[in-house]
Amino acid sequence: MKTSQEKTPQASQLKKGLQARHMTMIALGGAIGTGLFLASGGAIAGAGPGGALLAYGAVGIMVYFLMTSLGELATYSPEPGSFSSYAGRFVDPALGFAMGWNYWYNWAVTIAAELAAATLIIKYWFPDSSSFLWSVLFLAILFLLNALSVRAYGEAEYWFALIKIVTVILFLVIGVAMIFGVMGGEAVGFSNFTAGDAPFNGGFLAFLGVFMAAGFSFQGTELIGVAAGESENPRRNVPRAIRQVFWRILIFYILAIFVIGLLIPYTDPNLLNGGLDQIGVSPFTLVFERAGFAFAAAVMNAIILTSVLSAGNSGMYASTRMLYALAIEGKAPKFLAKLTRGGVPINALIMTAAVGMLAFLASFFGDGVVYSWLLNASGMCGFITWVGIAVSHYRFRRAFVKQGRSLDELPYRARWFPFGPLFAFALCLVVIVGQSLSTIENGNVDWMGFTATYLSVPLFLVLWFGYKLAKSTKVIPLEECDLSGRGDE
Numbered sequence: 001m002k003t004s005q006e007k008t009p010q011a012s013q014l015k016k017g018l019q020a021r022h023m024t025m026i027a028l029g030g031a032i033g034t035g036l037f038l039a040s041g042g043a044i045a046g047a048g049p050g051g052a053l054l055a056y057g058a059v060g061i062m063v064y065f066l067m068t069s070l071g072e073l074a075t076y077s078p079e080p081g082s083f084s085s086y087a088g089r090f091v092d093p094a095l096g097f098a099m100g101w102n103y104w105y106n107w108a109v110t111i112a113a114e115l116a117a118a119t120l121i122i123k124y125w126f127p128d129s130s131s132f133l134w135s136v137l138f139l140a141i142l143f144l145l146n147a148l149s150v151r152a153y154g155e156a157e158y159w160f161a162l163i164k165i166v167t168v169i170l171f172l173v174i175g176v177a178m179i180f181g182v183m184g185g186e187a188v189g190f191s192n193f194t195a196g197d198a199p200f201n202g203g204f205l206a207f208l209g210v211f212m213a214a215g216f217s218f219q220g221t222e223l224i225g226v227a228a229g230e231s232e233n234p235r236r237n238v239p240r241a242i243r244q245v246f247w248r249i250l251i252f253y254i255l256a257i258f259v260i261g262l263l264i265p266y267t268d269p270n271l272l273n274g275g276l277d278q279i280g281v282s283p284f285t286l287v288f289e290r291a292g293f294a295f296a297a298a299v300m301n302a303i304i305l306t307s308v309l310s311a312g313n314s315g316m317y318a319s320t321r322m323l324y325a326l327a328i329e330g331k332a333p334k335f336l337a338k339l340t341r342g343g344v345p346i347n348a349l350i351m352t353a354a355v356g357m358l359a360f361l362a363s364f365f366g367d368g369v370v371y372s373w374l375l376n377a378s379g380m381c382g383f384i385t386w387v388g389i390a391v392s393h394y395r396f397r398r399a400f401v402k403q404g405r406s407l408d409e410l411p412y413r414a415r416w417f418p419f420g421p422l423f424a425f426a427l428c429l430v431v432i433v434g435q436s437l438s439t440i441e442n443g444n445v446d447w448m449g450f451t452a453t454y455l456s457v458p459l460f461l462v463l464w465f466g467y468k469l470a471k472s473t474k475v476i477p478l479e480e481c482d483l484s485g486r487g488d489e
Contacts, residue, residue: 014080014324015150015343018231022154023241027067027224029161029314031249032168033307034117035217037300040257041264041271041283047210049192049261050199055207056257059214060250062427063221065420066386069393071242074228075235075412077484081325082225083385086392088329089482090399092475094468099388100326102460104352106381107319111356113378114312115139121305124298135360138309143353146316149342150230153317160310167303168252171284174291175259183291192265201266208434215431217253219382220311221245222389226318230343235411242412263287316352323348331467380435380456383428390425394418399481432457 018026043052070083079085081100088096118138119131145156174183181187193199200207224241228234260283264271270286282304288296324345326332336348397417400407407413414420435453440446467473 014230014321014339014345016230016232017149017151017343018154018227018237020233020237020240022158023224023227023231023237024244025158025161026154026227026314027221027241027245028165028248029157029220029310031063031218031221031245032161032164032252033217033220033311034304035213036168036253036256037284037304037307038282039213039217040253040260041286043210043213044257044261044264044266044283045268045271046202047206048198048201048266049257051201051207052210052257052261053199053254055210056214056217056253057250058427059211059218060246060253062424063218063249064246065414065416065424066389067221067224067242067246068414068416069421069424070222070225070389071238071412072410072414073389073393073396074225075238076410078228078231078234078238079325080226080229080321081329082228082322083222083389083392084322085325085329086396087388090392090395090476092468092473093471094464094473095388095391096329097326097331097467098460098464099385100322100331101463102381102456103385104319104322104326105456105459106378106385107315107322108352108355109378111139111142111312111315111319111352112358112360114308114315115356115360117308118305118312121301121308124301135357138312139353139357139360142309142312142316143349145313146320146349147340147344147346149344150317153313154227156313157310157317160306160313163303163306164310165248165252167284167300168256171287172255172259175256175263175287178287178291179259179262188263190262193262195265196267198266199261205437208437212431212434215383215428216379218249220314221249222385223314223318225389226321229321239412260287263290316349316356319352320345320349323352378456380432380454381460383432384456384460387425387428387432390421390428394421394425395478395481396483399478400483402478403481403483405483 040052043055046052047055073086074082077086081088081096084096084100084103086096087099115135115138116131119134122134123129123131146153177183179188224238224245228238231237264283264286268286271283282300285296285300288300293299323332323336324339327334327337327345327348336351337345338347340346393414397414400410436450
């Protein structure tokens with residue numbers, strides 16, 4: 001296996017094209033999407049406004065600790081492989097191998113999901129058009145944005161994220177005006193927030209279901225770790241982005257759910273219908289329409305389309321860089337490490353786009369069973385990544401102290417260590433195990449659903465232990481962890 005020093009010359013060929021504003025928007029864009037615009041309604045209907053607020057707040061705190069853990073690692077040693085490389089250096093090379101391929105698979109399949117979602121959304125305006133042609137067009141756009149340069153990706157993500165942020169801010173302003181009766185007629189106050197069984201509804205299982213949904217909504221914030229390897233100044237930009245992102249995400253999600261809970265009673269049946277094929281009943285659409293904006297559904301449809309394309313754009317970037325990092329570390333075929341003059345891993349990009357398209361095409365055969373299974377299996381991958389980040393940071397900090405290094409050497413230090421990574425690790429495990437409860441109904445287990453939900457777990461273990469047996473790797477002793485930093489490159 002190559003050492004960090006041996007990887008440096010090739011890894012440094014990636015262009016440092018991402019500015020501070022790109023870094024902030026990449027992290028924000030990864031977390032604000034359909035989870036807020038659509039799934040928030042189902043969360044309020046399931047657990048009540050209080051339960052939804054509590055669940056999203058708890059997950060927001062967990063994500064904060066994960067972000068600070070990743071921030072400490074990424075500022076000290078920004079690498080294109082991010083958490084995959086850290087796991088390989090501070091825990092076990094086999095864990096790094098498994099995390100890298102797990103993350104690549106997660107986003108490659110997610111690209112297919114975003115293509116399917118985008119074609120579904122576009123049919124709002126063109127109901128009789130070809131899904132296949134739209135998917136090819138959207139894939140081509142995402143491919144070109146990533147093939148041009150990292151700056152093109154960052155710029156596209158900046159504007160995609162800005163559209164979402166402006167939408168949320170407008171929603172909050174209009175929503176607060178409606179609560180106090182400035183718009184939309186009579187002031188509603190707190191009447192809906194405490195109607196019926198509210199603010200909490202459905203008991204512990206309902207809360208756990210929302211808790212897991214909130215976890216999926218926040219996935220994508222770890223993109224900042226991947227992007228750190230191409231940031232112009234990671235030691236300054238990454239900590240700044242993390243500080244800004246936590247408060248903005250928490251404020252956007254918590255305030256948005258609070259406003260929805262005040263304006264729409266959790267018993268409103270429309271809250272349960274917030275799907276990609278039902279943009280007209282998105283909680284955002286409902287509030288805008290009640291404020292008197294008749295065109296709300298069409299506007300939200302366009303905004304959600306940009307949100308989906310943003311997720312696909314980020315997925316293409318993240319999976320390509322992860323595949324490139326695996327290649328330069330000798331954990332993937334060498335041809336995937338080829339860079340264009342603009343510093344883009346073109347072969348890794350082509351392979352990722354091809355797999356995303358193949359996964360999408362699987363939905364055309366039969367009843368889409370293959371595609372559904374791929375998508376379900378990818379859902380757990382994000383939580384596996386988060387567990388890996390927490391473990392890698394815990395081991396890194398312990399190795400740093402064990403080897404007699406001063407914490408003053410760290411450009412950015414995560415607060416609340418070791419509570420932060422341990423709390424995040426425990427909460428992620430609760431979510432992973434809690435997924436099984438969603439497959440149990442009236443005492444009966446849905447074994448097909450259970451298998452689909454947990455398919456990625458045995459796949460991850462096969463990658464981990466398969467590499468471990470093939471390469472005879474062991475957990476690296478703390479005294480031998482490679483603590484060479486690369487923040488000045």
